[in-house]
Amino acid sequence: MIPPNFPSGEVTLSRPHILHVAAENDRLPGCKIGGIGDVIRYIAPALADLGCRVTIVTPSYGYLHRLPGARRIAGIGFIFRGGPHWADIFEVPDKSSHTNVRNCVIQHPWMEAYDHWAGRHRIYVDDLFNEPFYTDSSRFACFGAAVSAAIVQGRFGPLDLLHLHDWHAAFVALLRRFSPTPALRTVFTIHNLSIQGLRPLRHNESSLEAWFPGLPYDWIDVGDPQWSDCINPMAMGIRLADVVHTVSPTYAEEICHPSDKPHFYGAERLESVIRYQNDAGRLKGILNGCDYPARRKPARIDMPALAQQLQEDVVHWCAHHDLLPAANFVAYQRLADLGRSPERPHLLLISVSRVVDQKFMLMRITDPSGRTALQHILEALGERGFYLLLGNGNSDYERFFTYMSTQHRNFIFLNGYSERSADMLYGNGDLFLMPSSFEPCGIGQMLAMRDGQPCVVHAAGGLKDTVQDQVNGFSFSGSTVWEQADHFVRTTCRAMDLRSENPRQWRRIVQKAAATRFLWKETARQYMQQLYGLQVQKPAASAPHKPPARKAPAASKARRKI
Template sequence: MKILFVVSEVEDLVKTGGLADVGKALPLALSKMGHEVTIVMPYYKQLADKFDAPDYCDKQTLYSGHKSYEFAVKNLSLEGVQVLAVDYPEYFARKGLYSDDYHAYPDNAERFAFFASAALQASKAAGFQPDIVHCNDWHTALTPYFVSIEDTGFFDQAKTIFTIHNGAYQGTHRFSDIAYLQPHYQLHSQLDGDALNFVRMGIRYANKINAVSPNYAQELLTPLGSHHLFNEFQNRRHDVSGILNGCDYSQWDPINDPHIAKNYHHGDLTGKKACKAELQQELGLPKKVRIPIIGMVCRLTDQKGFGFILPMLDKLMQHDVQLAIIGTGDPEISQYLQKVADRYPKKLAFVEDFSVRKAHMIEAGSDFFLMPSLFEPCGLNQMYSLAYGTLPIVRAVGGLKDTVIDLAENPDMATGFVFEQPDSSALLSCIQRALLFYHEAPKELELTQQRAMQSRFTWEAAAKDYETLYLS
């Protein structure tokens, strides 16, 4: 099949989060299966600074109302996969992709409404007539709408897929502020007051809707988990499915990880002790091998469960445990963590920063990984943790539920610890179960670690499931 993969960021080119991981890994996996894939993305300033990409074709022009939008189509390649980048400096030659530090650009709706349309024009200019147009998250959610009204016949045979990576971000903006869409009078009936919700448009116009894990797809069909779009998902429930993201084990494997003190594998975990000692030294924690370390690497947001974590920290600190947290985000969360770290300097290390090296050190040197998310469409850190024999402590939501098997529920297949209720007492109780297991069952702990390390969630498997979805 010919697949046009429309996405706002791609790992190795430009990245702000997990969407970029999928933007690289899935097209590459589909290409290896023999499909012809072309990625379309914006030509951001960060991309232009790294790659002085040539023009693929003559300048293109789109018209909307009284305004014309002339843009170039840049030609790049990602491990053999063609990348077309929409170069419109007025919208994309900026400091950030979506924001200037913490402040989202006020014209994001205009920028990505234009991009959703320009992506199709780039495909036409390249003569790439797709069987599948695969769109990702709110930034590209209007592309299925533009396919539906395209009148040249170029996309008549194309089916559209809309993948929701995080349904909490919906691209809701005042329609009157989106200049590019003003001539589209048919959208007036789709508004909520004067607000246009991009994700709602993706759900309504795409042929198929999918989420990045089977359990998250089921949550989207419930009033509680639908991010206030319950009726939209229910109306399309027969077209909603979930496919679990893969994990890039070329970057996350303790056998050959260059960032950790000593490499190890599931047949010999002795190297993990050296990684633990290095982590303790790096973070200024007492170097005690028999004290369990719970690690956490994440954005400091309510989504990641800090509403449950912060209230129970003092109680957790009464246990024989060390807690290592690395991340940036909400200033109030970081200030609270720093105060607790100041009170318990031998038990809690908080680093308000992010580095690849420290993230790998946490995964390798910790005994447990904390990920008690309020919601988690797929999640990657629990997959990394499993690969490193660092047992995840997670809430039973989204992809966490799909990837971690609880010790109490199935001891013979267990790979971690899972709790249900979104509150501090349930989280603390789950952590206490993990600590008890660590201290009282060291042999079973090692067997569980070895089992976790042999879990695999590959992009090859995900790509096969997407191929099935494309053909459905």
């Protein structure tokens, strides 16, 4: 692939206008599932503070356009599945009301997904195993068609840069190839390489040729490297972008290498695609930031109050079930034990995370005696304290943690999630456990460190970039999954012993963790320089806006097959 040409070096623009296209936007209530929403929430105002104008667009999903204060600003005519469609763009205010950040949503019935069982609209849909991404790929292809048409029709105003987030937005990169309007410098951010949105090229209602019949696409742009009859939106976004970005420097290095699961998680079959962009100097790793509210103080409270507030959330979670879940029953009893403690336990180990393979596989790895890593840690913890894990997700892992909580009185599995519970655990824990098998960036470790809680982390991805062993936390590694599990146990025990045996050194690590900063304003500066190629100068006065000239894309036949 030969990318479009741009002026070399950095360009100075007055108030450049950047369009972020994403599936999530945590600036709006109910529009976040994972890390994409977090990044959008904080990077947009950070860029605006540097003089940019930022527009964010997501699907409405059938409900965001009904939020208080939302107003229709434009309509879009576009072609999808071979026929004409009409969608509406709404501008939706957020709590911050930053003057240079605009939140837009596109309302179209084919972008909706309503869960009748739960009685709510969904951002993502879990399809049957034999048809993964059947629903979501069609929804986001429709979204991509609407966004592409809106750009051509000028519905967002003059644009300077296009920033696409994960596979959901990659259809915009494809359709822009055939746009009659001037090309835009396009950045593609990889948030989660393990989810790629694979679908057939043809002969299926949820396929590329069903969505865009007659589109003269090139397989080199859209095809999956392994399955020649499939479209891979993640690979498509990587190939067609002018700059490819991921959310930490170490993760950018890791994804240039093939995966060797379960020991190493790398490019997830896309190493040739990613290496090509890296060799051309177009792959950038920039660490995400963390929010540091000026008046924030860790919510340190006594054990009876902590236990009571956590019990209240457990009761609230029970209200959503016809039968009392075993995990909640056991957690309620264990919290009662914690609340009766006359003194604060010597150690509170904490985890706050989705309960999935990526985050907790190492805890289930067994040694030759048949005992899991989690068992070893709980036995080493003993009567010195408790381990509290807050999260939900994979049912198999939920059953495992529920069973372990029945076997160990010092383990409390809080099988749910609330911001209040998470905030209390970040503020009251002593040691945060985050043994992720892979982690593009990670936010849990940053939030724990922000409240002065050192972390035990697997030295992978963004965890390696944020936690330094024996400086502001503790880290481990290993060439195999068994080594990693063993080193995880040993490192956790080393940290627990250090707190007991060397309080002075422990306090230094706590202080260093609390003082470590990952600022969004620094992340935004790197976006401007490395991703956008811009030096921004805030304008002295408003002036007519003219986007920078750019040469048209080179013909696809001139691209190298990846």
